[in-house]
Structure formats: structure tokens, C-alpha cells
Amino acid sequence: MEPIKSFLQKNDRFAQTAGIELLDIREGYAKARMTLRREHLNSVASGHGGAIFTLADFAFAAAVNSHGTISVAINANVSFIQATAEGDVLTAEARETALHTKLAVCAVTVTDQTGAIVASFQGTAYRKNRNLLPDGA
Amino acid sequence: MEPIKSFLQKNDRFAQTAGIELLDIREGYAKARMTLRREHLNSVASGHGGAIFTLADFAFAAAVNSHGTISVAINANVSFIQATAEGDVLTAEARETALHTKLAVCAVTVTDQTGAIVASFQGTAYRKNRNLLPDGA
Amino acid sequence: MEPIKSFLQKNDRFAQTAGIELLDIREGYAKARMTLRREHLNSVASGHGGAIFTLADFAFAAAVNSHGTISVAINANVSFIQATAEGDVLTAEARETALHTKLAVCAVTVTDQTGAIVASFQGTAYRKNRNLLPDGA
Amino acid sequence: MEPIKSFLQKNDRFAQTAGIELLDIREGYAKARMTLRREHLNSVASGHGGAIFTLADFAFAAAVNSHGTISVAINANVSFIQATAEGDVLTAEARETALHTKLAVCAVTVTDQTGAIVASFQGTAYRKNRNLLPDGA
Numbered sequence: 432m433e434p435i436k437s438f439l440q441k442n443d444r445f446a447q448t449a450g451i452e453l454l455d456i457r458e459g460y461a462k463a464r465m466t467l468r469r470e471h472l473n474s475v476a477s478g479h480g481g482a483i484f485t486l487a488d489f490a491f492a493a494a495v496n497s498h499g500t501i502s503v504a505i506n507a508n509v510s511f512i513q514a515t516a517e518g519d520v521l522t523a524e525a526r527e528t529a530l531h532t533k534l535a536v537c538a539v540t541v542t543d544q545t546g547a548i549v550a551s552f553q554g555t556a557y558r559k560n561r562n563l564l565p566d567g568a
Numbered sequence: 569m570e571p572i573k574s575f576l577q578k579n580d581r582f583a584q585t586a587g588i589e590l591l592d593i594r595e596g597y598a599k600a601r602m603t604l605r606r607e608h609l610n611s612v613a614s615g616h617g618g619a620i621f622t623l624a625d626f627a628f629a630a631a632v633n634s635h636g637t638i639s640v641a642i643n644a645n646v647s648f649i650q651a652t653a654e655g656d657v658l659t660a661e662a663r664e665t666a667l668h669t670k671l672a673v674c675a676v677t678v679t680d681q682t683g684a685i686v687a688s689f690q691g692t693a694y695r696k697n698r699n700l701l702p703d704g705a
Numbered sequence: 706m707e708p709i710k711s712f713l714q715k716n717d718r719f720a721q722t723a724g725i726e727l728l729d730i731r732e733g734y735a736k737a738r739m740t741l742r743r744e745h746l747n748s749v750a751s752g753h754g755g756a757i758f759t760l761a762d763f764a765f766a767a768a769v770n771s772h773g774t775i776s777v778a779i780n781a782n783v784s785f786i787q788a789t790a791e792g793d794v795l796t797a798e799a800r801e802t803a804l805h806t807k808l809a810v811c812a813v814t815v816t817d818q819t820g821a822i823v824a825s826f827q828g829t830a831y832r833k834n835r836n837l838l839p840d841g842a
Numbered sequence: 843m844e845p846i847k848s849f850l851q852k853n854d855r856f857a858q859t860a861g862i863e864l865l866d867i868r869e870g871y872a873k874a875r876m877t878l879r880r881e882h883l884n885s886v887a888s889g890h891g892g893a894i895f896t897l898a899d900f901a902f903a904a905a906v907n908s909h910g911t912i913s914v915a916i917n918a919n920v921s922f923i924q925a926t927a928e929g930d931v932l933t934a935e936a937r938e939t940a941l942h943t944k945l946a947v948c949a950v951t952v953t954d955q956t957g958a959i960v961a962s963f964q965g966t967a968y969r970k971n972r973n974l975l976p977d978g979a
Contacts, residue, residue, distance in 0.1 A: 438611060445616035448585070448607045470585045473629065474575060475700075479582035480641045481625045485618025492610065492617075504617045505808070506780040506829055508645045508919035510947050510966040512940045528951055529923045529959040534779070536921050536962040538949050540939055548940040551947040553964040555780055555921040563612075642945070643917040643966055645782035647810050647829040649803045665814055666786045666822040671916070673784050673825040675812050677802055685803040688810040690827040692784040692917055712885060719890035722859070722881045744859045747903065748849060749974075753856035754903075754915045755896025762892045766884065778891045782919045837886075 432456055432497065438564055439493050446489040449482060453493055459527035461493030467519045478515035483550050487539040490525035491554035495535045501563050502535055502556040509552045513543075520544040523552075533558055569593050569634065575701055576630050583626040586619055590630055596664035598630030604656045615652035620687050624676040627662035628691035632672045638700050639672055639693040646689045650680075657681040660689075670695055706730050706771065712838055713767050720763040723756060727767055733801035735767030741793045752789035752823075761813040761826040764799035769809045769830040775837050776809055776830040783826045787817075794818040797826075807832055843867050843908065849975055850904050857900040860893060864904055870938035872904030878930045889926035894961050898950040901936035902965035906946045912974050913946055913967040920963045924954075931955040936965075944969055 440446075440453045446463075449471070455462040463486055465471070471482040488507060495502035515521065522542050529536040539552035577583075577590045583600075586608070592599040600623055602608070608619040625644060632639035652658065659679050666673040676689035714720075714727045720737075723745070729736040737760055739745070745756040762781060769776035789795065796816050803810040813826035851857075851864045857874075860882070866873040874897055876882070882893040899918060906913035926932065933953050940947040950963035 442611035444607045444609045445619050449618070470581045472581045474579035475638060480644065481586070481618065481622025482582050484621045488618045501612060504648055506645070506647045506921065507617065508643070508782055508964055510643045510917065510964070511641055512942050512945050512947060528949070529962050531923050534923050536923060538939070551940050551964065553919055553921070553962065643784065645827055645919055647780065647827070649805050649808050649810060665812070666825050668786050671786050673786060675802065688803050688827065690782055690784070690825065716885035717890070718881045718883045719893050723892070744855045746855045748853035749912060753854070754918065755860070755892065755899045756856050758895045759892025775886060778922055780921045781891065782917070784917045785915055
């Protein structure tokens, strides 16, 4: 699983831009973390929905790509439960709840440093017949 | 509408980080733009779902806050229709489809420079009884 | 469009069970109606989310099947804006917002007899290469 | 929990119409079942999205109302993973993934008689300060 982890951490530019770290990846599971800095805030000084989505989406992408073949998101749904603030440490855990020939679904929970749930995310991906890692990787 | 536009453009840090520009805002409507740069890509070199979501979410936020009172997102749903690439110029247009005492819903369409639809987004917001702009603004 | 309309109205058993009438169908558009009877209510005597979803979903299905080839729903998202009651006459209007080779997206608005918006729905369908109507129909 | 179970089973008319049975309800959890009959089918003879949604939605409603106070759905998102057919026995299991003062979120999985996942559902509810059961119940 280490080559996939390195590949995603290194090549996912937007996750890097957002300061997201991929903590763990196993078959059908992934965990990622992001500390809310000033540049993650929205106009009312809460964590931006786009930043929280990006964290959840990256964990989702890692979980559905953990099988070694490329899966691309076709739908994502997120409910924001509780406001966040600068300094909060957010953790997203993604678990595949369905894995079919063509489709995979993940439930992702985003919690803060106290364990409180900040957002609940459901992602649906289309599974391609192409390897994620380039040949020889 | 100009003070609201300036306020959102200036104070939404994550939209700034992502290089998003608020082009237009009217009652129940907003339009925003983002050019896909290298830092917006995911690990398979397409535009990151999180970046596209952030663009749509910012247009959604502007549209539901156009009434001058604070609305916060409680749910967002996005379907990704077509892959994007570095250099694409993405435009999000948000239109309120429902406005109730407590809830507002927006449909947001994200198109590329050819007019092709890249993503379709539905956002639901909770409307607070608090002004968006600080007193005296 | 008449053969498609008749086919859907006749063969969609669950829409029939729910008392839904297909009023109109054009390329990328459909309109359906349902009067809330006692059997459509939930345990707090409002219109059941499942009944309202079924109405919106049927309009969605008609709109994406209006092209004559089979499209199947892969995702649907619904926001419930306002409670409904027995006797309300609900109308769902579905409009395709995106039509790609493999995917189609529809926005569906459900209104009551006063024109107030009851629910806002976004559906995503996968487009198959198979005709909806049997040969010779 | 028995009075809540009886109340929901007896008063949810649309779930009754659809032939849904509430099998189990505990704090933040519920399980319901529906056998796909001819009247649950859509126009291509698969289980109707509206029928499957109704099953998931009923399990969701039972789980979020298990605390004894009324919760109403504000958003639901469903991904359909695999087609179903007449005779299939579908089971929905709803688990609360987030419980906040005002909002609750449930993940619901719908499986068929072989255990294969048919649909994955995420529901978000608004929690009212009103008892579900009438006084004296």
C-alpha cells in the first residue's frame, strides 16, 4: 500500500495546496488530516465548506483508489454539522460501504480534535479498468 | 450589492487561496470564475473535485448571502460530469431555486471555456437572523 | 413523444401505485403530478419524503428517458423545504441541466398548489445504449 | 423502544402502502424490510428508485426519531449501486453517524437477500423540541 500512499500524497496537488496529510490507507479505507489555518476560512471566519470537502474528498479518493485501479468521483454529498474555527485539527476517515464492478461508495466522517463530528460525506465513484500507478512503479 | 461583493471577495480566504474571482452578484444569483492551474489538479492530473466544489460553493454562498443576512451551508451535493485539465477556465453560476424562512436552495452549474458542463451542484443553506456586513459597513 | 409518455405511464408500476400522473414530456423535460392522499402521509401526518421523492424521481426518469434510450438513476439528492399535508396537489418539473455521452443530470422542483416550493431534487443518470421502447413500438 | 416502534409502524401510512416492515429500532439505529412486488417496479422492470428510497427513508426516520423527539428530514442523498428485481427481499439498516443539538445524520445501507448492497443513503434531519409520542402514550 506504500507506493499508492506516496503516489497520492505526491501527485494530488490540490490536497497539498490545502495542507492535507494522508495518514493511513488500507483496502477500502483511508484517513487524512488538515489543520485549519487562516487561508482555510470563509467570509464569516469558519472553516470553508470547500476546504472541509477537499479533506473528505481526498480521503474518499484514497479509499476508492486503494485497490490499485483508478476510480473517479461522479457524485459527492456533504452535510455540515458543526462550525469550525482557525486552529481546529480536522481528521477525515473514509470507509467503503459498497464495492461493485463499476461503482464504489464511501462514507466519510470528518471530526475535530475533540472527536466531535464536523461533517458527514458520501461519495460515489466510477471504477475504471486502468492501473493507478504508472508501469514499473 | 457592491458592499456584499467586496466583503465576500475580501474575506473569503479559501476562495482567494484557490484563485477564485467573484464576477457578479444579484439577489439570489452569483457568478464566479477560476482558472485551473497546476495546484488545482488531483493525482490523475484532472481538476480536483475539491477545487471545483470550492468554486461552486463560493458562488452558492454569494447567492444565498445576497439578501444581506448570513446563510450557512448545511448540505451540498455535486455531480461531476466531465473531466477538466490544467488551463481550463471554469465558471460557476448559482441560482436560488427555493427561498423559505429558514432554508434556501441553490442550483449551481459549472461550465468550462467551451460552455460544456463540468459539474452540477445543489446546495442547501440555513438562514440566520444576522446581518452579513458588520454595522456601519 | 407520445409513445414514450404512454410507455412510462403504463409501465412504471410504483408511480401508478403512488397515484402519479405524467402531465408532459419533451426533450430533456418532464412534468408530473400527485395529490397527497392519506396513504402518502408519514407518522407526523405530513407528506412522506418517500412519496415526494417518488414524484420527483418519476419526472426525472421521464426527462432523462425522453431521448428514447434508457437512462438509469445512479444518484439522487433531495432537500425538503416545507412540510406538506393531505390534500396538497404537488407538481414536479424536471429539467436536464447536463447531458453528456454517459451521464445526464436533472434539476427537479416540486411545488404545491400555491406555487410554493416543497422540495428541490438533483438526479444523476447513467445513459445506456439501449432503446427504451421495445422493437416495433 | 416498543411504543416508538408501534407508533411509527402504525402511523407511517406511506411505508405501510409500500409494504415496509420495521424490524428493529434502538437508540440511533433502525432496520426495515420490504419485499419487491410487481407494484414496486419501474418501467424497465427493476425495483423503483422511489420504492428503495422509501425503504431507506423509513429506516432513517426511525433511527433519528428513536430518541423520542421529532426529527424531520431536510436532505437525503441516495446512490443506486445495483439493479433489483421482483421477488428481491430488501433490508435497510440505518445508523446515526452524527448527532448534534439541531442536526442528525444517518448512513443507511440497503442490501438484498444475498447481502449484496443495492443502495447507499445519507440522510440529514433537523431535530425539533417536540415529543414524538402524544401525551400519555
